[in-house]
Amino acid sequence: MSIALTCQGLARSFGGVQAVKGVSLSLPAGQVTALVGPNGAGKTTVFNLITGNLRADAGQASLHGKPIMGLKPWQVARAGVARSFQDLRLFQHMTVRDNVLAATEPSGWFWQPGGAASRAARLARAEAAMEAAGIAGVADARAVDLAYAERKFLSMARILAAEANVWLLDEPASGLDLSSRTRFQDLLKAARAQGVAICLIEHNLDVVMALADRIAFLDRGEVLAEGEPQAIMRDPKLAAIYFGDRK
Amino acid sequence: MIAYLSNIATLAAIFGLLAATLNFMVGQAGIFSVAHAVFMGLGAYSGAQVALLLVPDPFLACLAAAVVAGGLSLCLALPALRVRGEYFVAASLGLQMMAVTLFTEAKGLTGGMGGLVGIPQPRIFGVVVPVLPLALVALVVFLLLMAAMQRGSFGRTLGAIRDAESAAEALGKNVAVAKALAVAFSAAGAGVAGALFALHLSFVNVESFTLEQSVLIMAMLIVGGTGTLLGPILGAVLLLSLPAALSFITFIPPTDIGSVQQIIYGGAMALLMIFRPAGLLGDQKRGRSEA
Numbered sequence A: 001m002s003i004a005l006t007c008q009g010l011a012r013s014f015g016g017v018q019a020v021k022g023v024s025l026s027l028p029a030g031q032v033t034a035l036v037g038p039n040g041a042g043k044t045t046v047f048n049l050i051t052g053n054l055r056a057d058a059g060q061a062s063l064h065g066k067p068i069m070g071l072k073p074w075q076v077a078r079a080g081v082a083r084s085f086q087d088l089r090l091f092q093h094m095t096v097r098d099n100v101l102a103a104t105e106p107s108g109w110f111w112q113p114g115g116a117a118s119r120a121a122r123l124a125r126a127e128a129a130m131e132a133a134g135i136a137g138v139a140d141a142r143a144v145d146l147a148y149a150e151r152k153f154l155s156m157a158r159i160l161a162a163e164a165n166v167w168l169l170d171e172p173a174s175g176l177d178l179s180s181r182t183r184f185q186d187l188l189k190a191a192r193a194q195g196v197a198i199c200l201i202e203h204n205l206d207v208v209m210a211l212a213d214r215i216a217f218l219d220r221g222e223v224l225a226e227g228e229p230q231a232i233m234r235d236p237k238l239a240a241i242y243f244g245d246r247k
Numbered sequence B: 001m002i003a004y005l006s007n008i009a010t011l012a013a014i015f016g017l018l019a020a021t022l023n024f025m026v027g028q029a030g031i032f033s034v035a036h037a038v039f040m041g042l043g044a045y046s047g048a049q050v051a052l053l054l055v056p057d058p059f060l061a062c063l064a065a066a067v068v069a070g071g072l073s074l075c076l077a078l079p080a081l082r083v084r085g086e087y088f089v090a091a092s093l094g095l096q097m098m099a100v101t102l103f104t105e106a107k108g109l110t111g112g113m114g115g116l117v118g119i120p121q122p123r124i125f126g127v128v129v130p131v132l133p134l135a136l137v138a139l140v141v142f143l144l145l146m147a148a149m150q151r152g153s154f155g156r157t158l159g160a161i162r163d164a165e166s167a168a169e170a171l172g173k174n175v176a177v178a179k180a181l182a183v184a185f186s187a188a189g190a191g192v193a194g195a196l197f198a199l200h201l202s203f204v205n206v207e208s209f210t211l212e213q214s215v216l217i218m219a220m221l222i223v224g225g226t227g228t229l230l231g232p233i234l235g236a237v238l239l240l241s242l243p244a245a246l247s248f249i250t251f252i253p254p255t256d257i258g259s260v261q262q263i264i265y266g267g268a269m270a271l272l273m274i275f276r277p278a279g280l281l282g283d284q285k286r287g288r289s290e291a
């Protein structure tokens, strides 16, 4: 079991508020690590620090042993880290297909390298990602016109198409009905089987228990516990914090 | 009458090119600029100097204009694009103000307030050619280039940046490079339009490159519809032919044409924003606010 991504001592404050205080995490390849914790615990901020969307006050992060702190978000992405956003951030006025194709085209220049063969390969990758995410039927619809669950799956299709080996997913299953949730879980299980290191922010404990190989419990910017799902869930202290009746 | 119509048609092609290239920045990439006339001016001065000092070859003039306007836009855009959305509008406004002063003061290059006069007529292999066909060719070439980019990966990159910049970055796109390329391409097009403008009038001065001109180009774009290929051209034709059309209405005293025109502009813009907020040819779904 190799570690795909690690971070040590990540810290960040906003004004006077310490949102993240010395968070250390390891994401093993081929495992789902659930990042759980109450609202405002700092989960999204940890993602933003890893991807370079926010600058860390302190701490290190490395991907397959190479340091990634201080890189720009697009550089972290090219190094193989794909992320989703809590508020999705779809390309609203583009079609579903173009949203997914964009994920296969990292270059910001006038054209992509590789010529026609590579273009055909990218299109095939996008079609496969839409198929896997179950949105091939709405490929020509614009993102803004999609239903709620379709939007969530479009966000996942972009990640699939990016072919990254680390996925940082920010509440990707929130608000999904039971059957969509099952479909979502199957998607993640398939990626895990292919060796993707997945970090999943998720409030729904059913989803967490169905998917997580490990859980990191974050509260007020600190990792209070990390380990096997059963052990974490049995801890009455964590449950009290999670369900909001802390002393 | 023929000369009169051909003058209007030439200006329509030139301003169509200006509005269409501004549209590439605004509609395609979501970068709002009120400094398009600056790049038109840079192109006009460069094209005019090529014709005055070297040869009145329109291709050389347009090439020089594209290189100067596109190149300088990169120097200006790279720092300015680091700021977000609404701040870029302010930065471009500052650029527009500064450029007018520079154009006025750099007398050696621009002729100052007096401008550059006696620009020779364009000649291809020694034969004088009117600017109208040249402007139409330039317009078509830029439209084809923009259509190709719009369909390809660069169009998707710009659309992604426009709709969700951070998500585009999260897919590995170097947003700064893509934006700078869009700005440089757009400025190069404005430069070509400027060079053709100079050759057409055989005279240019700073008054053609002020904030009013930038606002007029933006108005053409808004009237025609951002994000469409042909909307900006329709906008250019409409806004350019309105004063001409009014001058044919005999019962309006010539001294009042200016104010009648203002009233029509104002009224038309208000009606347009109410009934077709995305412009005449625009995607109406995009114009309305989304909850």
Ligand SMILES: Nc1ncnc2c1ncn2[C@@H]1O[C@H](COP(=O)(O)OP(=O)(O)OP(=O)(O)O)[C@@H](O)[C@H]1O
Binding pocket: A014, A017, A019, A037, A038, A039, A040, A041, A042, A043, A044, A045, A046, A086
């Ligand atoms: N860009 C920012 N500027 C200022 N404060 C911020 C910023 N981002 C996060 N915060 C603050 O940091 C704290 C942690 O926020 P974060 O979004 O990381 O929490 P979270 O665990 O993702 O919560 P949720 O479950 O609600 O998504 C909060 O108090 C939040 O208000």
Ligand SMILES: [Mg+2]
Binding pocket: A043, A044, A045, A086, A170
């Ligand atoms: Mg969050």
